[in-house]
Amino acid sequence: MSEPRMSEPRMSEPRRSPERERLLAAVERVRGVATAHAEASERQRTLAPAVVDALRSSGLFAIAAPRALGGAECDPLTQMEIFEAMAHADTSAGWSLMISALLAAMVGGTLPDEGAREVFAGPFPTFAGLQVPCGVARRVAGGYALEGRWAFGSGVRHARWVFTSAIAAPEGGAPPAGPPEMLSLAVPREQVVIEDTWDVAGLRGTGSEHYRIEGAFVPEARTCPFPAAPQRRGGALYSLPFVALMAAGHVGFALGVARRALDEIAAVAPRRVKVWPQLALGSHAAFHMDLGRAEAKLAAARAYAFDALGRMWDRARAGEALSIDDWSAIRLVQTYVTEVAAEVAGFAYRAGGGSALYAESPLQRCFRDMHAATQHISATDDAYEFAGRARLGIAALHPMLAPRPSPAPAGREP
Known part of the structure; x- marks a missing residue:
């Protein structure tokens, strides 16, 4: 296979991330691993562990997250090129990188400080989760009890956190006067039940399984409004x-x-x-x-x-x-x-x-x-x-x- 022929767009440099060249070089380092394990990802119906490890060590999962939380905070144009290059190497790796990196941007930009510190503690985290409010969050002391079932949890088998969305149940059982309140919530992967449903024709290697959450407690600090959460950090x-x-x-x-x-x-x-x-x-x-x-x-x-x-x-x-x-x-x-x-x-x-x-x-x-x-x-x-x-x-x-x-x-x- 020849090298990818991706022409350089003409645009002013201030638009572009200073991290661009380093991150595109990181994609090239991951390329060989992703290509070598493409068929294994297909067979396993989730991204092969060697590819996940290569992506983690490359720093690519952090491309869109705020700098304050260890991310590169790349602009959308640089992000697009990085996702393009990774999808060129392997479609499953490209899709999985995209989902985790952009969820990291959402989580990092919108969670309250206490929740963000918890989620981003330690090595840079990986994320999965569907941003469609298929669950119900019931108010309890200090946060919410979350339950529901969601589809298309791309990368959920290698995620450390699931960032998902739900409708907030009205307190007291009264129907809401207007549109229901909706929330996004960050849940540790250990509190999520993964269903073996990803038997599909395309994107087989992305592990986009259904997942359930069965009454997990989510503290207030790991929640934010959906879809229009206020910006809390970053540029x-x-x-x-x-x-x-x-x-x-x-x-x-x-x-x-x-x-x-x-x-x-x-x-x-x-x-x-x-x-x-x-x-x-x-x-x-x-x-x-x-x-x-x-x-x-x-x-x-x-x-x-x-x-x-x-x-x-x-x-x-x-x-x-x-x-x-x-x-x-x-x-x-x-x-x-x-x-x-x-x-x-x-x-x-x-x-x-x-x-x-x-x-x-x-x-x-x-x-x-x-x-x-x-x-x-x-x-x-x-x-x-x-x-x-x-x-x-x-x-x-x-x-x-x-x-x-x-x-x-x-x-x-x-």
């Missing part, structure tokens, strides 16, 4: 609302998988002989044209991603709230880049012919895993509908897009 990154904070992850993953698919088919084409004309795929003019189109589509999607996320980041650094047009771009770029990446991976898989069916072929894994990613809530078709309404001036913000309240004073860095 402009943690002022971004939940969906915006997550955007770099899904986009970077999709770009990395599609680039790997194109690199793989380019390597296969000279030696793959098509049966009917008895000519190598790489000598077919039709394949040349399709490959050129795929390269153009992927490069355009990548440039769009840097533009949309860059404008979002500029707004955050300037202390400006995201407008409806900004939200339209943030949602559009995630759905559009995912669609383009799935199309590109599909082209590469089909061009690979019968040999692409075999488990050892990265082409089938790129195809399956990229199409699995199209099912994620970050990449739904209603992003286009929202953009259309925004263009007509009739869009309204969903609660998941609501701005964060004014920053809480404790621990906030300038």
Whole structure:
């Protein structure tokens, strides 16, 4: 397989993290381990322990967390490149890194000081958890009793903490006067029951199991409002609302998988002989044209991603709230880049012919895993509908897009 061909975007340096080169070099150190254990992760239906260990020792799990808690606090553009590079190396490693790193950003930016100190004590922690309020949190002395069942706990088997969300049960049993209060809660992995449910077609190596929590006590300090928790520490990154904070992850993953698919088919084409004309795929003019189109589509999607996320980041650094047009771009770029990446991976898989069916072929894994990613809530078709309404001036913000309240004073860095 050739080295990844990821062109350097043209942008002003102040946007970029000084940690960028070091962290991209860390991805390259992990690459060989992730590639060597890709099939093992698939068979085990969770990331192979050797890959988890390599990611831990690399420091990559800390890329998005606040510096005050041992993180690198990378900007969204740098994050996107790191997730892209890791997904190019191995889809399961890329997805697992993305989930844990971005949950670390959420936890680190929003938990009260006491809870943050507990969660981030010791070696840098790994995280899993679904941010959909499938559970119920009942108020008890000093905190909450949490119970519920959640799906898609990517990386839960190697996580140290599960950061999940729930509806706060009304005190006294009275129905709430308005929308229910929702919370995010950090729970030690030992208090979580993992169900063996992750038998799926794509992203098999991510261990995205269902999990249950059966009445675990969660102290107040390990909770925060959901989805619009106030920022408690760190810089402009943690002022971004939940969906915006997550955007770099899904986009970077999709770009990395599609680039790997194109690199793989380019390597296969000279030696793959098509049966009917008895000519190598790489000598077919039709394949040349399709490959050129795929390269153009992927490069355009990548440039769009840097533009949309860059404008979002500029707004955050300037202390400006995201407008409806900004939200339209943030949602559009995630759905559009995912669609383009799935199309590109599909082209590469089909061009690979019968040999692409075999488990050892990265082409089938790129195809399956990229199409699995199209099912994620970050990449739904209603992003286009929202953009259309925004263009007509009739869009309204969903609660998941609501701005964060004014920053809480404790621990906030300038």
